Amino acid sequence: MGLLDEVLGSVLKSGGQGRPGGGGLGDLLSGLAGGGQTQSGGTNLLVALLPVVVAMLSNRGAAAGGGGLGGLLQQLQAGGLGQQTDSWVGTGENLPITREQLAEALGHDRLSQIAAQAGVSEDEAGAGLAEILPDLVNRLTPQGEMPPETQVDDSLESLRRSLGL
Numbered sequence: 001m002g003l004l005d006e007v008l009g010s011v012l013k014s015g016g017q018g019r020p021g022g023g024g025l026g027d028l029l030s031g032l033a034g035g036g037q038t039q040s041g042g043t044n045l046l047v048a049l050l051p052v053v054v055a056m057l058s059n060r061g062a063a064a065g066g067g068g069l070g071g072l073l074q075q076l077q078a079g080g081l082g083q084q085t086d087s088w089v090g091t092g093e094n095l096p097i098t099r100e101q102l103a104e105a106l107g108h109d110r111l112s113q114i115a116a117q118a119g120v121s122e123d124e125a126g127a128g129l130a131e132i133l134p135d136l137v138n139r140l141t142p143q144g145e146m147p148p149e150t151q152v153d154d155s156l157e158s159l160r161r162s163l164g165l
Contacts, residue, residue, distance in 0.1 A: 048118040049128045050163060053136065056114070058156045059149045069140060069152050079105025088137040091144040096134060099126030 059068035067075065073085045080101075087095040103111050103126050115125035140152055 045120060045124055045128045046132070048120050049114075049125065049132065051160070052114055052117045053129065053132055054156050054160050057136070057140070058153050068149060069137065070146060070149070073137070073146075076102075076105045081105050084134070085137070088134050089141045089144065089146065094134040094138050097130045099123065099130045102126050102130050102133075 056067075056072055057069045059070075073089070076082075076085050081097060084095040084097050084101075087093065103122070106114075108122070111126055111129075112122050114129070115122045118125055118128075120128070140155060141147060146152075
């Protein structure tokens, strides 16, 4: 069972608002939960990173330095990860990234800030983000293109509430 599967599965079983197969957020949750085995650690890492990732991707959390989903994708593209980010948004297979690529594209200061917010090491933050971002971005862009900012924010807010973040 994968890390996302463990965390999201326990939330869904305990009465979280997201329901697999219900469309929208349910599809997002079940898609994330369907991921393979994780490489970055345990459930605690995901639990620590999810609130930070949700804030980063939300346009409402842009004040926290995230710039929203679009801002993050632009930063990663400018950092040489355009092919990877295009694959996450597009309808094909998601190309992976490494924590080293992510650290280079985001900058070590930003990764250090994310790690501090999550209460994990910089290596753990990089590995966890490299694992979470491809599938989460893919699920937030189901039609192969960027949805309206309000739709992304609404999906992330529902995810945040469902997970009790």
